Amino acid sequence: xxxxxxxxxxxxDRKNFTAAKAIEVAPLPEKVVIPTRQHxxxxxxxxxxxxxxxxxxxxxxxxxxxxxSPVHASISGKVAAIAEYxxxxxxxxxxIIIESDGKDEWVEGxxxxxxxQSLESDELKDVIRLAGIVGMGGAxxxxxxxxxxxxxxxxxxxxxxxxxxxxxxxxxxxVMLEEADRVVTGxxxxxxxxxxxxxxxxxxxxxPDAIKVMREAVSGTAIKVVALQTKYPxxxxxxxxxxxxxxxxxxxxxxxxxxxxxxxVGTVVAVAEAVEKGLPLIERVTTVTGxxxxxxxxxxxxxxxxxxxxxxxxxxFKEEPAKLIMGGPMMGMAQCSVDxxxxxxxxxxxxxxxxxxxxxxxxxxxxxxxxxxxxPMGLVPSMLSILGERGMYEAAKEKYDxxxxxxxxxCVYTCPAKRNIVHYVKLAxxxxxxxxxxx
Amino acid sequence: xxxxxxEVGKLSVSASPHIRCDESIAKIMWMVNLALAPAALxxxxxxxxxxxYTMVICIVAAIVTxxxxxxxxxxxxxxxxxxxxxxxxxxxxxxxxxxxWYMPLFGSAVAIAxxxxxxGGLGFNIFNPALVxxxxxxxxxxxxxxxxxxxxxxxxxxxxxxxxxxLKLQGYAKLVEIFGDxxxxxxxxxxxxxxxxxxxxxxxxxxxxxxFLIYRGYINWQVPVVMIGTVGVLTAVFGQDPIMxxxxxxxxxxxxxxxxxxxxxxxxxxxxxxxxxGAGALTVLIRLLGGYPEGVCYAILLMNAVTPLIDLWLKPKxxxxxx
Numbered sequence: 001x002x003x004x005x006x007x008x009x010x011x012x013d014r015k016n017f018t019a020a021k022a023i024e025v026a027p028l029p030e031k032v033v034i035p036t037r038q039h040x041x042x043x044x045x046x047x048x049x050x051x052x053x054x055x056x057x058x059x060x061x062x063x064x065x066x067x068x069s070p071v072h073a074s075i076s077g078k079v080a081a082i083a084e085y086x087x088x089x090x091x092x093x094x095x096i097i098i099e100s101d102g103k104d105e106w107v108e109g110x111x112x113x114x115x116x117q118s119l120e121s122d123e124l125k126d127v128i129r130l131a132g133i134v135g136m137g138g139a140x141x142x143x144x145x146x147x148x149x150x151x152x153x154x155x156x157x158x159x160x161x162x163x164x165x166x167x168x169x170x171x172x173x174x175v176m177l178e179e180a181d182r183v184v185t186g187x188x189x190x191x192x193x194x195x196x197x198x199x200x201x202x203x204x205x206x207x208p209d210a211i212k213v214m215r216e217a218v219s220g221t222a223i224k225v226v227a228l229q230t231k232y233p234x235x236x237x238x239x240x241x242x243x244x245x246x247x248x249x250x251x252x253x254x255x256x257x258x259x260x261x262x263x264x265v266g267t268v269v270a271v272a273e274a275v276e277k278g279l280p281l282i283e284r285v286t287t288v289t290g291x292x293x294x295x296x297x298x299x300x301x302x303x304x305x306x307x308x309x310x311x312x313x314x315x316x317f318k319e320e321p322a323k324l325i326m327g328g329p330m331m332g333m334a335q336c337s338v339d340x341x342x343x344x345x346x347x348x349x350x351x352x353x354x355x356x357x358x359x360x361x362x363x364x365x366x367x368x369x370x371x372x373x374x375x376p377m378g379l380v381p382s383m384l385s386i387l388g389e390r391g392m393y394e395a396a397k398e399k400y401d402x403x404x405x406x407x408x409x410x411c412v413y414t415c416p417a418k419r420n421i422v423h424y425v426k427l428a429x430x431x432x433x434x435x436x437x438x439x
Numbered sequence: 440x441x442x443x444x445x446e447v448g449k450l451s452v453s454a455s456p457h458i459r460c461d462e463s464i465a466k467i468m469w470m471v472n473l474a475l476a477p478a479a480l481x482x483x484x485x486x487x488x489x490x491x492y493t494m495v496i497c498i499v500a501a502i503v504t505x506x507x508x509x510x511x512x513x514x515x516x517x518x519x520x521x522x523x524x525x526x527x528x529x530x531x532x533x534x535x536x537x538x539x540w541y542m543p544l545f546g547s548a549v550a551i552a553x554x555x556x557x558x559g560g561l562g563f564n565i566f567n568p569a570l571v572x573x574x575x576x577x578x579x580x581x582x583x584x585x586x587x588x589x590x591x592x593x594x595x596x597x598x599x600x601x602x603x604x605x606l607k608l609q610g611y612a613k614l615v616e617i618f619g620d621x622x623x624x625x626x627x628x629x630x631x632x633x634x635x636x637x638x639x640x641x642x643x644x645x646x647x648x649x650x651f652l653i654y655r656g657y658i659n660w661q662v663p664v665v666m667i668g669t670v671g672v673l674t675a676v677f678g679q680d681p682i683m684x685x686x687x688x689x690x691x692x693x694x695x696x697x698x699x700x701x702x703x704x705x706x707x708x709x710x711x712x713x714x715x716x717g718a719g720a721l722t723v724l725i726r727l728l729g730g731y732p733e734g735v736c737y738a739i740l741l742m743n744a745v746t747p748l749i750d751l752w753l754k755p756k757x758x759x760x761x762x
Binding site: 359 | 451453459460467760
């Protein structure tokens with residue numbers, strides 16, 4: 001029997017658009033727009049000037065802050081501009097615009113050849129930090145920070161998140177199928193850096209081929225593949241750990257509080273590339289899909305490729321999209337422009353048609369309880385939405401555990417009154433934070 | 440290849456998630472109406488055209504009242520969502536078919552105007568509107584509201600007092616005697632050959648409608664099972680005939696269609712079970728000790744009043760709660 005967790009929903013996953021399509025390497029872009037903020041944490045400052053010639057893999061922005069990650073040029077060419085530019089997460093952000101010289105040359109000394117076994121834990125973490133690797137599932141938390149828990153937390157388990165529970169997305173699925181050995185190598189490196197013996201790969205049952213391929217790839221290692229029930233949000237860290245390890249991350253806590261570190265599939269492949277070849281994170285696999293895309297694909301894109309370019313590679317729009325999203329449809333971020341660039345956390349570019357989004361007018365809560373049933377965190381989402389709507393932000397936090405909400409969107413998906421519960425949750429969290437900052 | 444462009448302002452931007460399920464308030468409400476339809480049609484068959492008139496008056500009055508109030512308040516008109524229709528239909532099911540025309544009209548208007556819209560409309564009402572309507576009618580016209588029609592059809596409509604009324608006034612032996620024997624009594628109760636409110640008579644059809652709602656996931660099976668079960672257990676404990684009690688009066692209608700009204704009952708399944716047990720116990724209390732022969736209506740209304748307390752008391756178990 002496959003283990004499961006409480007709550008969750010079963011949206012139509014629509015992965016059939018791209019699940020069977022091999023990763024296609026996008027042609028070299030003529031220009032890339034690379035925001036200096038690719039991650040959660042301190043922004044980087046540009047260390048190149050307009051007019052500079054840069055090579056692929058060259059550091060172009062960095063900072064001394066620990067919770068941060070350097071940014072590299074993803075093509076070789078000339079820095080055409082450094083300016084404020086639309087950003088898929090932060091709205092707008094300073095970005096370095098590079099015009100390609102068409103040569104696509106690596107910076108001097110790259111790539112290298114290195115045995116990962118020859119490096120010690122600290123050296124591995126250093127390589128990962130310098131390679132600019134962040135969580136590629138969408139959260140973009142710097143990977144080296146996640147791998148350096150405080151001393152009092154003892155980590156004994158690593159879980160690779162191959163659930164890919166977001167509908168539409170198939171990037172991780174394709175990477176597991178096509179680069180299974182890289183995934184396993186990356187995972188072994190992370191496990192060595194963390195000094196853990198237990199390693200699991202959690203994959204939803206709707207990807208039987210990936211489960212099979214990964215089982216073959218891990219044979220002879222200590223890593224085990226766990227088949228997970230297909231249910232959203234199986235790939236959320238807390239539910240993943242609950243199901244794979246049967247450990248419950250305490251309220252307000254982090255995975256490391258129960259001795260677990262979780263990473264995304266793309267992230268560990270980036271780790272393998274960085275450690276074995278010395279290559280920084282300058283490209284990623286992104287699923288470009290949705291009912292409004294002419295020819296959905298899984299593309300290997302350079303960081304800084306604009307959404308417009310990626311969509312063009314998929315034949316453009318076949319109908320006018322109602323919504324453009326970075327990431328999956330459940331937790332992704334709605335965009336107002338096709339000019340935003342692909343960043344390290346861009347797991348998907350979704351152009352949803354009006355039929356896909358199935359929206360309706362928001363109505364009052366009828367207390368049907370479907371959100372309570374769906375909430376994987378055991379909250380009362382209906383009350384959070386009502387308190388948020390009325391501006392009772394503190395009550396939401398004190399009495400209804402606002403801060404435990406992971407914003408997975410299961411409640412909104414299932415709500416017959418079409419209430420924008422996550423919107424109210426985000427609003428209440430922001431208002432509480434603002435009020436706390438004032439004090 | 441043409442360049443991919445979208446005009447500024449064309450894309451809809453909102454917080455996640457960006458996809459929704461197919462359910463809607465209107466769909467749920469019309470499904471509940473549909474689930475009630477067999478029992479409603481049966482009551483027209485049993486009680487004749489007067490039942491149809493009463494039903495139509497209740498439903499039309501509910502819709503017109505809601506329309507008028509929303510128009511007056513400048514709110515979005517939502518009469519097509521089926522909830523006012525449902526209130527009207529449920530009220531009709533809760534009253535005798537023979538009452539004069541102005542009673543259902545008044546009851547329906549009170550249900551919608553007072554019980555629903557003074558509270559803020561759909562979703563905000565504390566009490567089940569149809570039951571408030573019935574309670575007001577019972578208080579205003581007690582005689583008319585407890586005068587039961589003789590059944591119109593040729594089937595064996597037995598008497599014009601309800602089984603619970605006979606039980607209250609004449610005792611259990613008399614009740615069995617009227618039906619002939621116990622088995623005949625149970626069968627009559629189950630298949631609807633007895634007098635009562637329009638929606639009280641056909642236990643079988645109400646249960647089928649309820650099972651449909653459970654299957655669709657609109658109500659939780661725990662509510663009717665716990666409520667009817669509590670009545671069965673308590674009446675047995677007090678030396679009464681539990682089978683007769685479970686099938687009599689408005690219990691089946693109430694347990695499947697009113698104690699499950701999502702707006703006015705607790706939001707967690709645990710809370711709903713407490714609610715159902717409380718409603719069942721109060722029903723027995725009223726039936727056995729109260730002045731009225733039947734207590735489902737007041738039992739549910741009383742539990743409606745404590746629903747916010749139950750919700751505060753029985754929250755779901757939080758993931759990762761620190762012990």
